[in-house]
Amino acid sequence: MPVKLQTPLIIVNFKAYSEATGKRAVELAKKAEKASRETQISICVAPQFTDIAAVAKETEIPVFAQHIDPIVPGSHTGHVLADAVKEAGAVGTLINHSERQLRLWEIDAAIRIAKEKGLISVVCANNQTISAAVAALKPDIVAVEPPELIGTGIPVSKAKPEVVTATVKLVREINPKVIILCGAGISHGEDVAAALRLGTQGVLVASAVVKAKDPYRVLREFAEKCKV
Amino acid sequence: MPVKLQTPLIIVNFKAYSEATGKRAVELAKKAEKASRETQISICVAPQFTDIAAVAKETEIPVFAQHIDPIVPGSHTGHVLADAVKEAGAVGTLINHSERQLRLWEIDAAIRIAKEKGLISVVCANNQTISAAVAALKPDIVAVEPPELIGTGIPVSKAKPEVVTATVKLVREINPKVIILCGAGISHGEDVAAALRLGTQGVLVASAVVKAKDPYRVLREFAEKCKV
Amino acid sequence: MPVKLQTPLIIVNFKAYSEATGKRAVELAKKAEKASRETQISICVAPQFTDIAAVAKETEIPVFAQHIDPIVPGSHTGHVLADAVKEAGAVGTLINHSERQLRLWEIDAAIRIAKEKGLISVVCANNQTISAAVAALKPDIVAVEPPELIGTGIPVSKAKPEVVTATVKLVREINPKVIILCGAGISHGEDVAAALRLGTQGVLVASAVVKAKDPYRVLREFAEKCKV
Amino acid sequence: MPVKLQTPLIIVNFKAYSEATGKRAVELAKKAEKASRETQISICVAPQFTDIAAVAKETEIPVFAQHIDPIVPGSHTGHVLADAVKEAGAVGTLINHSERQLRLWEIDAAIRIAKEKGLISVVCANNQTISAAVAALKPDIVAVEPPELIGTGIPVSKAKPEVVTATVKLVREINPKVIILCGAGISHGEDVAAALRLGTQGVLVASAVVKAKDPYRVLREFAEKCKV
Numbered sequence: 018m019p020v021k022l023q024t025p026l027i028i029v030n031f032k033a034y035s036e037a038t039g040k041r042a043v044e045l046a047k048k049a050e051k052a053s054r055e056t057q058i059s060i061c062v063a064p065q066f067t068d069i070a071a072v073a074k075e076t077e078i079p080v081f082a083q084h085i086d087p088i089v090p091g092s093h094t095g096h097v098l099a100d101a102v103k104e105a106g107a108v109g110t111l112i113n114h115s116e117r118q119l120r121l122w123e124i125d126a127a128i129r130i131a132k133e134k135g136l137i138s139v140v141c142a143n144n145q146t147i148s149a150a151v152a153a154l155k156p157d158i159v160a161v162e163p164p165e166l167i168g169t170g171i172p173v174s175k176a177k178p179e180v181v182t183a184t185v186k187l188v189r190e191i192n193p194k195v196i197i198l199c200g201a202g203i204s205h206g207e208d209v210a211a212a213l214r215l216g217t218q219g220v221l222v223a224s225a226v227v228k229a230k231d232p233y234r235v236l237r238e239f240a241e242k243c244k245v
Numbered sequence: 246m247p248v249k250l251q252t253p254l255i256i257v258n259f260k261a262y263s264e265a266t267g268k269r270a271v272e273l274a275k276k277a278e279k280a281s282r283e284t285q286i287s288i289c290v291a292p293q294f295t296d297i298a299a300v301a302k303e304t305e306i307p308v309f310a311q312h313i314d315p316i317v318p319g320s321h322t323g324h325v326l327a328d329a330v331k332e333a334g335a336v337g338t339l340i341n342h343s344e345r346q347l348r349l350w351e352i353d354a355a356i357r358i359a360k361e362k363g364l365i366s367v368v369c370a371n372n373q374t375i376s377a378a379v380a381a382l383k384p385d386i387v388a389v390e391p392p393e394l395i396g397t398g399i400p401v402s403k404a405k406p407e408v409v410t411a412t413v414k415l416v417r418e419i420n421p422k423v424i425i426l427c428g429a430g431i432s433h434g435e436d437v438a439a440a441l442r443l444g445t446q447g448v449l450v451a452s453a454v455v456k457a458k459d460p461y462r463v464l465r466e467f468a469e470k471c472k473v
Numbered sequence: 474m475p476v477k478l479q480t481p482l483i484i485v486n487f488k489a490y491s492e493a494t495g496k497r498a499v500e501l502a503k504k505a506e507k508a509s510r511e512t513q514i515s516i517c518v519a520p521q522f523t524d525i526a527a528v529a530k531e532t533e534i535p536v537f538a539q540h541i542d543p544i545v546p547g548s549h550t551g552h553v554l555a556d557a558v559k560e561a562g563a564v565g566t567l568i569n570h571s572e573r574q575l576r577l578w579e580i581d582a583a584i585r586i587a588k589e590k591g592l593i594s595v596v597c598a599n600n601q602t603i604s605a606a607v608a609a610l611k612p613d614i615v616a617v618e619p620p621e622l623i624g625t626g627i628p629v630s631k632a633k634p635e636v637v638t639a640t641v642k643l644v645r646e647i648n649p650k651v652i653i654l655c656g657a658g659i660s661h662g663e664d665v666a667a668a669l670r671l672g673t674q675g676v677l678v679a680s681a682v683v684k685a686k687d688p689y690r691v692l693r694e695f696a697e698k699c700k701v
Numbered sequence: 702m703p704v705k706l707q708t709p710l711i712i713v714n715f716k717a718y719s720e721a722t723g724k725r726a727v728e729l730a731k732k733a734e735k736a737s738r739e740t741q742i743s744i745c746v747a748p749q750f751t752d753i754a755a756v757a758k759e760t761e762i763p764v765f766a767q768h769i770d771p772i773v774p775g776s777h778t779g780h781v782l783a784d785a786v787k788e789a790g791a792v793g794t795l796i797n798h799s800e801r802q803l804r805l806w807e808i809d810a811a812i813r814i815a816k817e818k819g820l821i822s823v824v825c826a827n828n829q830t831i832s833a834a835v836a837a838l839k840p841d842i843v844a845v846e847p848p849e850l851i852g853t854g855i856p857v858s859k860a861k862p863e864v865v866t867a868t869v870k871l872v873r874e875i876n877p878k879v880i881i882l883c884g885a886g887i888s889h890g891e892d893v894a895a896a897l898r899l900g901t902q903g904v905l906v907a908s909a910v911v912k913a914k915d916p917y918r919v920l921r922e923f924a925e926k927c928k929v
Contacts, residue, residue, distance in 0.1 A: 033321040039332035065326060066294035067333040084323025092396050092452070093261040095312025095325075095345035098293060104267035105295040113805065117323035120802045125831050146838055147809050153833040153875060168320050191837060191875060224320070341577060348574045353603050375581050377609040381647060382602055419609060419647060489777040495788035521782060522750035523789040540779025548852050548908065549717040551768025551781075551801035554749060560723035561751040573779035624776050680776070 022137065023059045024196060025243040026219035027209075027236070028081065028160075030111065031064040034227045042068035043075050048233040049226075050078040056240035059219075063111055066097060073106020081139065082110040084117050087126030099127075099134040109137030112156070115164040121150075128156045139198070141221070145183035152192040159188055159195050160221045166201035168224050172208035173201045178215055185216035206242040213243065250365065251287045252424060253471040254447030255437075255464070256309065256388075258339065259292040262455045270296035271303050276461040277454075278306040284468035287447075291339055294325055301334020309367065310338040312345050315354030327355075327362040337365030340384070343392040349378075356384045367426070369449070373411035380420040387416055387423050388449045394429035396452050400436035401429045406443055413444035434470040441471065478593065479515045480652060481699040482675030483665075483692070484537065484616075486567065487520040490683045498524035499531050504689040505682075506534040512696035515675075519567055522553060529562020537595065538566040540573050543582030555583075555590040565593030568612070571620040577606075584612045595654070597677070601639035608648040615644055615651050616677045622657035624680050629657045630667035641672035662698040669699065706821065707743045708880060709927040710903030711893075711920070712765065712844075713910050714795065715748040721911045726752035727759050732917040733910075734762040740924035743903075747795055750781060757790020765823065766794040768801050771810030783811075783818045793821030796840070799848040805834075812840045823882070825905070829867035836876040843872055843879050844905045850885035852908050857885045858895035869900035890926040897927065 029049055031037035037045050042064040053060035063081040064072050073080045082102040086093070090100060102110060112127045113119045119127065124140060131138040138156040142148040148161045161184040166173050174181060181199050188197055199212045200221030212220050222239070229235045257277055259265035265273050270292040281288035291309040292300050301308045310330040314321070318328055330338060340355045341347045347355065352368060359366040366384040370376040376389045389412040394401050402409060409427050416425055427440050428449030440448050450467070457463045485505055487493035493501050498520040509516035519537040520528050529536045538558040542549070546556060558566060568583045569575045575583065580596060587594040594612040598604040604617045617640040622629050630637060637655050644653055655668045656677030668676050678695070685691045713733055715721035721729050726748040737744035747765040748756050757764045766786040770777070774784055786794060796811045797803045803811065808824060815822040822840040826832040832845045845868040850857050858865060865883050872881055883896045884905030896904050906923070913919045 030322060033316060033318055033324055033326040033329070035318040035328065038318065038326065038329050063322075065329045067297055067325075067329045069295055070298055082323075088261060090261055090263040090266065093344055094258060094291075094339065094342040095310075096261055097295075097323075098261040098266065100263070101261070101266050101293045101295045111322065114322040115806075116321055118804045118806055121797060121805045121808055121831055121834065122799075122802055122827050124805060125828070125834070143806050144809070147805055149837040150805065150809070150834040153837050153871075154830055187837075343578075346576045346578055349569065349577045349580060349603055349606065350571075350574055350599050352577060353600070353606070371578050372581070374610055375577055378577065378581070378606040381605040381609050381643075415609075486778060489772060489774055489780050489782040489785070491774040491784065494774065494782065494785050519778075521785045523753055523781075523785045525751055526754055538779075544717060546717055546719040546722065549800055550714060550747075550795065550798040551766075552717050553751075553779075554717040554722065556719070557717070557722050557749045557751045567778065570778040572777055 024218040025213060026059045026061065026196065026198065027239055027243065028061045028063060028139065028198065028221045029226050030083065030221060030223040031062060031227060032223050033065060037227045038065060039068060043071050045227065045232055046072045046076045046078055049236055050076045052233055052236035052240055053078060056237060056244065058240035058243045060236060060240065066102070069102055069107050070105040079108045080106055082107045083114065085110045085112065085127055085131065087123045087130060089130070099130045099136055103134050103136055107136065109139060112138055112140045114141045115143055115162055115167060124151070125154050128154050145180055145187050148184040149187035149191055152188040152195055155192060157196060158198060160198040160200055162200040162221060169202050170204045170225070171202040172204060172211065173199055174208050174211035174215055176202065181212065181215040181217060206238040209239045210242040252446040253441060254287045254289065254424065254426065255467055255471065256289045256291060256367065256426065256449045257454050258311065258449060258451040259290060259455060260451050261293060265455045266293060267296060271299050273455065273460055274300045274304045274306055277464055278304045280461055280464035280468055281306060284465060284472065286468035286471045288464060288468065294330070297330055297335050298333040307336045308334055310335045311342065313338045313340065313355055313359065315351045315358060317358070327358045327364055331362050331364055335364065337367060340366055340368045342369045343371055343390055343395060352379070353382050356382050373408055373415050376412040377415035377419055380416040380423055383420060385424060386426060388426040388428055390428040390449060397430050398432045398453070399430040400432060400439070401427050402436050402439035402443055404430065409440065409443040409445060434466040437467045438470040480674040481669060482515045482517065482652065482654065483695055483699065484517045484519060484595065484654065484677045485682050486539065486677060486679040487518060487683060488679050489521060493683045494521060495524060499527050501683065501688055502528045502532045502534055505692055506532045508689055508692035508696055509534060512693060512700065514696035514699045516692060516696065522558070525558055525563050526561040535564045536562055538563045539570065541566045541568065541583055541587065543579045543586060545586070555586045555592055559590050559592055563592065565595060568594055568596045570597045571599055571618055571623060580607070581610050584610050601636055601643050604640040605643040605647055608644040608651055611648060613652060614654060616654040616656055618656040618677060625658050626660045626681070627658040628660060628664035628667070629655055630664050630671055632658065634671055637668065637671040637673060662694040665695045666698040708902040709897060710743045710745065710880065710882065711923055711927065712745045712747060712823065712882065712905045714767065714905060714907040715746060715911060716907050717749060718911045722749060723752060727755050729911065729916055730756045730760045730762055733920055734760045736917055736920035736924055737762060740921060740928065742924035742927045744920060744924065750786070753786055753791050754789040763792045764790055766791045767798065769794045769796065769811055769815065771807045771814060773814070783814045783820055787818050787820055791820065793823060796822055796824045798825045799827055799846055799851060808835070809838050812838050829864055829871050832868040833871035833875055836872040836879055839876060841880060842882060844882040844884055846884040846905060853886050854888045854909070855886040856888060856892035856895070857883055858892050858899055860886065862899055865896065865899040865901060890922040893923045894926040
């Protein structure tokens, strides 16, 4: 892992939201940067591919791609090359988000390629069993996100705390070093605190920040709750 | 079609080649721009998603995405949003390249979305029958490319001229307005001339330009052959 | 088309319903056969792959596969080979059902393979534009089915008659010979009658028959309405 | 696992080979049954979906599907339902064969569904890392098969013995109970013996048997080598 990530950690997935596309991606990243600087808590952002370069240039916040394809440079059209997101300024990438799920071999290959290129790999998993399988592939970070809770505002740390605790237990047995995040439905500071209490080292969030009236305020609250 | 494309037309697909990633994408686009300006022949480029913004900013050449997903803004991770490539500066997009083939409904939806957003749609097709089917979906441009010739240096206009003439015939019966390009194996100026003689209005090229020692010289030659 | 299909035509898709799996597939096919024999209207069935052989052996009703893969015999695991469904007794196959949508090249290849093997190809399409594209690929039958109506009991012939009439018009311009069916939400005899009035030559049905208390009675009613 | 499988174990994947389609699938299964009976070594067969019922009816050899979809009964067209392959007579199923690779969540879901339905799950993996990940999903059997060796006649047990030994080591750490097979390139009795010596409990084979002049003789030899 070339960039040393400090935990606890908050990753904000910009998805394909209008509120986080183009210029607004840069603006949102600046708010995240401000919240991170003021709280001294690590906040990272994952904008769309087309916005990686501008966000990386205009902020100092760590930038993640939302996906990479398991390819090396060559004759591939419409694919996302690890080298390209790195040159654009990304320090890592999400892999296998529940909205972009990959074949098992693709996850394995993408993690290897990320490692070779010095990109931090954050592999998403729908449940504790899949989290354990992912841990065996040795990514830098596993993020457990029950897809049925994504975008609901019902936090996994409250609705399915047993998924989080089982993930922590199973993943730790297989891979003691990997960083564990949880996501889906995280909306309030208390959800972040609960996630940490359950044994994770941070959260993966999206709509609660991106679609907030005041994303800065939400992120400050999330970050404050990481301090305790 | 918001940007009026003049024919004959040359589109250079940068694919995921190292020679056309990051800074080198901008440099290559500048060479294409020079060849276009000097010959007064339309040359467009299709860089990777992460390079669209820089190429659009640093050149005046029309920029295409290599792919868009059939989505509207919202909860999609790792997808390519038409709005995002447009805001980054693209004027159009490839769809269904043989290295990124889509389900039929996705092609239909992507063409519609491109139209709504004012992006020129260039839909690729492997053979004449598929070209006819694509023409029925009313994209702006159909590009026929037999995948078995891609990257071979054996030009479709020489190896399979009947595919090109059949495409022109079948497509014209269904859709008299669509622009028809051909691609795969185009390596020399004479291949471009042959493509035009067979009834197309231009070519889709990649490795012959991107991996050339002197891409500018190759593109000048291609463009000169479009003049006749 | 080796088996001459008489129109009007009713195809019953058994899907993966419990009510039409294994022994119950054969029982249901026998009811369809009875309704067909008594009304002298063509009724065909599309059971699951595992049930094709038994249905073909124990009835004389024309049997369709629900899908074939665009492959020839060889090193393919877990795929559906045209030769295999034919040897099991199928006379044709659905292709590109909205629940099993294919890449455009796969549809083209599957139609070709079906033709070579003497299987009737029934290609599904979500709307009129896609129907026109499909018609250009020259299958034996196009079946238009707006996916948002499938399983709703709201018949396309009532909810979206303009989709059906536009399909008939666009398809006929491209391919005057292809048989046109419509599907989605067909629940009552009057829906079948409406489909024929709108210019189609039959219907593709599923839940209204498979999940009916008395599938025979439903099919008789559908078939009677085809006679007028 | 409802059917108790005895190890060592040989599974013959019939793929989509002409030599193992329709009637010839039954004939081949009978040869496998004969070799199994005479040697008292477990031999199982995995014919195409359309042939499962006939093979299960006409032999007593354990029959596997080549794939199941992660679905329960309902509105799915062209899918392979666990209930359907079971009712047709299968006792288990391959999952994630390198020629039919699945998304990670699909593998997890397919294993669960197989378990609920009492089907033995044989999950294929391309390498040792993926084998370890698969082991965490708790299937009944893991089969490691480097895809680059499939069909080559170059046995994994000779060309890449370290993949096999690493798989055994990594899988055992995560899941001490799972049965481990290896495959790809297994052509001679000595390859089978080597596979067992390297710590596996059997082999997954295909072309060496299916395309042999005398499949019975080949399987006898394989089975004899399992006895030592």
